[in-house]
Amino acid sequence: xxxxxxxxxxxxxxxxxxxxxxxxxxxxxxxxxxxxxxxxxxxxxxxxxxxxxxxxxxxxxxxxxxxxxxxxxxxxxxxxxxxxxxxxxxxxxxxxxxxxxxxxxxxxxxxxxxxxxxxxxxxxxxxxxxxxxxxxxxxxxxxxxxxxxxxxxxxxxxxxxxxxxxxxxxxxxxxxxxxxxxxxxxxxxxxxxxxxxxxxxxxxxxxxxxxxxxxxxxxxxxxxxxxxxxxxxxxxxxxxxxxxxxxxxxxxxxxxxxxxxxxxxxxxxxxxxxxxxxxxxxxxxxxxxxxxxxxxxxxxxxxxxxxxxxxxxxxxxxxxxxxxxxxxxxxxxxxxxxxxxxxxxxxxxxxxxxxxxxxxxxxxxxxxxxxxxxxxxxxxxxxxxxxxxxxxxxxxxxxxxxxxxxxxxxxxxxxxxxxxxxxxxxxxxxxxxxxxxxxxxxxxxxxxxxxxxxxxxxxxxxxxxxxxxxxxxxxxxxxxxxxxxxxxxxxxxxxx
Amino acid sequence: xxxxxxxxxxxxxxxxxxxxxxxxxxxxxxxxxxxxxxxxxxxxxxxxxxxxxxxxxxxxxxxxxxxxxxxxxxxxxxxxxxxxxxxxxxxxxxxxxxxxxxxxxxxxxxxxxxxxxxxxxxxxxxxxxxxxxxxxxxxxx
Numbered sequence: 001x002x003x004x005x006x007x008x009x010x011x012x013x014x015x016x017x018x019x020x021x022x023x024x025x026x027x028x029x030x031x032x033x034x035x036x037x038x039x040x041x042x043x044x045x046x047x048x049x050x051x052x053x054x055x056x057x058x059x060x061x062x063x064x065x066x067x068x069x070x071x072x073x074x075x076x077x078x079x080x081x082x083x084x085x086x087x088x089x090x091x092x093x094x095x096x097x098x099x100x101x102x103x104x105x106x107x108x109x110x111x112x113x114x115x116x117x118x119x120x121x122x123x124x125x126x127x128x129x130x131x132x133x134x135x136x137x138x139x140x141x142x143x144x145x146x147x148x149x150x151x152x153x154x155x156x157x158x159x160x161x162x163x164x165x166x167x168x169x170x171x172x173x174x175x176x177x178x179x180x181x182x183x184x185x186x187x188x189x190x191x192x193x194x195x196x197x198x199x200x201x202x203x204x205x206x207x208x209x210x211x212x213x214x215x216x217x218x219x220x221x222x223x224x225x226x227x228x229x230x231x232x233x234x235x236x237x238x239x240x241x242x243x244x245x246x247x248x249x250x251x252x253x254x255x256x257x258x259x260x261x262x263x264x265x266x267x268x269x270x271x272x273x274x275x276x277x278x279x280x281x282x283x284x285x286x287x288x289x290x291x292x293x294x295x296x297x298x299x300x301x302x303x304x305x306x307x308x309x310x311x312x313x314x315x316x317x318x319x320x321x322x323x324x325x326x327x328x329x330x331x332x333x334x335x336x337x338x339x340x341x342x343x344x345x346x347x348x349x350x351x352x353x354x355x356x357x358x359x360x361x362x363x364x365x366x367x368x369x370x371x372x373x374x375x376x377x378x379x380x381x382x383x384x385x386x387x388x389x390x391x392x393x394x395x396x397x398x399x400x401x402x403x404x405x406x407x408x409x410x411x412x413x414x415x416x417x418x419x420x421x422x423x424x425x426x427x428x429x430x431x432x433x434x435x436x437x438x439x440x441x442x443x444x445x446x447x448x449x450x451x452x453x454x455x456x457x458x459x460x461x462x463x464x465x466x467x468x469x470x471x472x473x474x475x476x477x478x479x480x481x482x483x484x485x486x487x488x489x490x491x492x493x494x495x496x
Numbered sequence: 497x498x499x500x501x502x503x504x505x506x507x508x509x510x511x512x513x514x515x516x517x518x519x520x521x522x523x524x525x526x527x528x529x530x531x532x533x534x535x536x537x538x539x540x541x542x543x544x545x546x547x548x549x550x551x552x553x554x555x556x557x558x559x560x561x562x563x564x565x566x567x568x569x570x571x572x573x574x575x576x577x578x579x580x581x582x583x584x585x586x587x588x589x590x591x592x593x594x595x596x597x598x599x600x601x602x603x604x605x606x607x608x609x610x611x612x613x614x615x616x617x618x619x620x621x622x623x624x625x626x627x628x629x630x631x632x633x634x635x636x637x
Contacts (some may be wrong), residue, residue, distance in 0.1 A: 019575055022569070022572045023572070026564060026568050056607075495501055
């Protein structure tokens with residue numbers, strides 16, 4: 001690779017989706033061209049993210065990228081480390097199948113051609129913001145990127161051609177704006193007491209000043225936890241998620257549930273482990289809040305998911321429960337817990353996209369939204385149902401599927417810190433997860449068919465689904481590189 | 497509105513509002529204001545035209561297609577200016593490092609690439625404001 005590309009790879013990964021987003025409106029009428037452009041962007045993104053992972057793992061790239069060549073306290077930095085490359089890889093792995101899936105498939109859910117183009121623009125802006133969130137090392141940039149991502153998400157939720165989507169999007173907008181305000185407040189507090197917007201410099205100051213201003217630091221961290229908690233659907237703050245994620249068009253649901261909430265989580269982890277230090281979180285009892293919110297989320301959101309009869313709503317509640325795992329893992333404050341969190345984040349991203357895409361395909365082909373109406377679909381749509389089954393097995397955490405590795409590490413982390421309650425809840429969560437996903441599979445395969453005419457989707461959609469299913473199995477059978485990256489990212493965050 | 501005086505006055509003022517907007521955009525790098533404020537002033541001239549002469553005539557003068565193009569390429573222009581640095585082998589968005597002559601402080605060229613970026617931002621802001629206004633006017637109908 002030419003040195004120019006290698007040296008500027010992080011920037012290219014951020015501006016690639018943005019450039020495409022700004023070209024798309026000018027070719028709004030030429031749908032074939034748009035979709036090819038999206039595929040090119042997706043493939044280039046995957047190549048770039050893979051190459052970045054290779055470079056980071058072999059030390060072939062400097063860990064700091066200075067925008068405009070200005071050094072740290074004055075200029076804006078991108079931090080090119082294990083965590084960033086890990087999340088970029090996850091993003092790239094999800095968007096390629098999502099683009100494939102939406103190929104010649106969006107008109108029914110979204111509406112006219114202009115609306116489809118607008119939908120693609122929002123997706124690309126969301127991806128650009130997520131890439132920026134993964135890489136940025138600047139407190140205020142985090143806020144700006146969070147806003148870009150939030151507005152794109154709200155737009156995506158509202159883009160469904162359905163009256164309820166406006167209501168869900170409006171509720172999401174109000175709550176998410178409140179979250180943004182809290183995040184800005186938290187960043188403001190940190191800036192006031194440290195005088196820096198660069199995460200590294202702010203961290204150096206924070207370690208020294210927190211003893212003199214413990215309440216300000218506590219407020220800042222609580223604001224950040226609540227703000228990012230709203231956006232990432234931490235348990236008691238998840239109220240907007242089931243409506244928003246179930247009403248959005250299928251590819252958008254997959255992106256929102258699979259990636260968007262994780263982007264906010266990555267930002268929160270950056271604040272908690274890079275700006276603050278684990279010791280500070282324990283001293284101010286932030287980890288207790290995260291732990292209990294996570295525990296309650298796993299149990300209660302799973303119980304709520306069991307009661308949902310609408311398939312996409314059931315999956316949306318399941319997302320809230322899985323976010324609980326991530327917060328629980330992060331609250332353990334040890335390497336295995338945190339690397340388990342990161343691996344589980346990746347595996348949930350893949351699994352939930354597969355679940356939403358396959359469920360959305362069943363719903364759009366049959367027109368039936370309820371679980372009970374989908375009996376016997378397994379014989380009519382074998383590929384789609386098989387992908388749904390594989391992803392369900394993954395989410396439950398059956399060995400040889402990706403969820404198992406993540407849950408195993410979370411369990412080891414919980415036992416490392418002697419936390420038997422968490423360990424118990426992690427296992428109980430798996431059982432509950434089986435209780436809300438396996439009935440769908442049982443109905444699909446072992447009940448007489450009620451649906452007369454249904455068949456598997458076209459080749460691009462099939463490819464997308466199979467790609468995700470293969471990923472679920474691959475991550476479970478040989479977690480290799482991804483697990484290694486997760487381990488390194490956890491070590492980076494826990495050893496200042 | 498069919499008021500003769502209003503129409504004549506606005507017809508005289510509009511070019512000056514636009515001109516002032518472009519002045520603010522161009523001098524954004526070296527004086528108070530900037531491309532955001534300037535872009536809004538440029539948009540105001542179109543908005544004034546639309547309120548006085550009617551939405552339909554404003555849309556004839558400035559069709560939606562042009563607005564979409566300026567919206568998109570104004571922002572792309574920003575990215576292109578950022579890429580100048582990468583082409584010259586220095587980081588993204590570099591200004592003096594990329595070998596741009598920054599000229600005499602206080603003159604128009606003193607901002608280097610910032611002035612050029614400002615033009616893109618100004619165009620983008622102007623077209624976004626106009627699009628917003630047109631959309632709201634349409635909804636009122």
